């Protein structure tokens with residue numbers, strides 16, 4: 001008998017691997033005009049579109065009936081022929097390469113797609129989400145601002161069944177494989193399967209390393225937080241650290257690379273508190289990271305201690321931020337969050 005979600009895991013890792021190769025290549029050749037600004041003022045690049053095209057194409061070929069909640073859609077590309085042909089070229093380069101480790105011909109790799117097929121593949125990510133059945137969440141580039149700065153970003157894919165995350169894959173092309181050797185080799189893939197633990201692979205292949213979060217005392221913790229001050233209330237984080245007596249400086253990093261760092265013990269707490277402008281967190285920004293933390297032995301909730309609800313649609317609804325950390329310190333951190341929040345209201 002095969003292991004739970006064996007095929008899904010192989011497909012997801014292969015898709016994320018191909019997308020990571022693509023995004024790395026695009027970064028090295030990105031030219032002016034290949035970045036657009038979306039209606040929410042966030043950036044999107046040809047790499048985001050083509051990575052979504054690649055992953056959706058592979059998922060659809062392996063699991064034709066599974067819906068996908070993906071961040072991007074093809075509307076901007078349908079009106080811009082220059083951008084469209086660049087995305088189509090990049091996606092076909094990535095899909096057309098010969099089969100790699102663990103890939104099988106039935107996933108339809110190696111075949112060149114038409115423009116129409118690739119735009120439709122991107123738009124397969126428009127599923128509205130919900131509470132029943134299987135669905136994938138995809139963030140083709142999480143942390144686009146980090147990607148554009150040449151810093152951290154992540155290619156993030158998760159499989160949910162009845163709104164519960166069962167499989168999470170996070171590819172981090174720029175993340176050092178070993179935090180104690182920051183100038184050493186980069187490129188990690190984090191994989192979590194419910195009930196089966198969390199693993200780190202290197203992007204280049206090889207055997208995975210199991211991840212287990214270390215038991216840390218409050219005094220040893222440091223916060224993992226956003227680089228962008230518009231994404232999280234960094235001032236409140238500072239106060240939370242002060243209340244807890246944390247003296248180590250926070251680690252600022254874009255994207256769900258933070259969840260990978262937390263799962264392997266490079267930091268003690270992922271802390272993301274709302275800035276108060278009414279932004280709703282998206283399910284693709286937390287689904288794979290949430291399972292990774294649970295399977296590495298940690299706990300994840302919102303800032304009030306409530307579980308994250310992935311069954312509300314494309315967003316986490318009215319949720320109050322995210323707190324992910326070790327089981328031993330979670331309640332103390334929530335208490336400090338409450339105190340900092342009350343002080344901020346005064």
Ligand SMILES: Nc1ncnc2c1ncn2[C@@H]1O[C@H](COP(=O)(O)O)[C@@H](O)[C@H]1OP(=O)(O)O
Nearest residue numbers: 141142143144226227228230231254255279285
């Ligand atoms: N105003 C906002 N508040 C919170 N998160 C945001 C906001 N705008 C974009 N994001 C998303 O936050 C995530 C990055 O947060 P972090 O600061 O932890 O790196 C990304 O998913 C980013 O989208 P994107 O996937 O488009 O980069």
Ligand SMILES: [Mg+2]
Nearest residue numbers: 042043071144
């Ligand atoms: Mg975005």
Ligand SMILES: [Mg+2]
Nearest residue numbers: 139142143285
């Ligand atoms: Mg994102």
Ligand SMILES: [Mg+2]
Nearest residue numbers: 071139141142
């Ligand atoms: Mg994104």
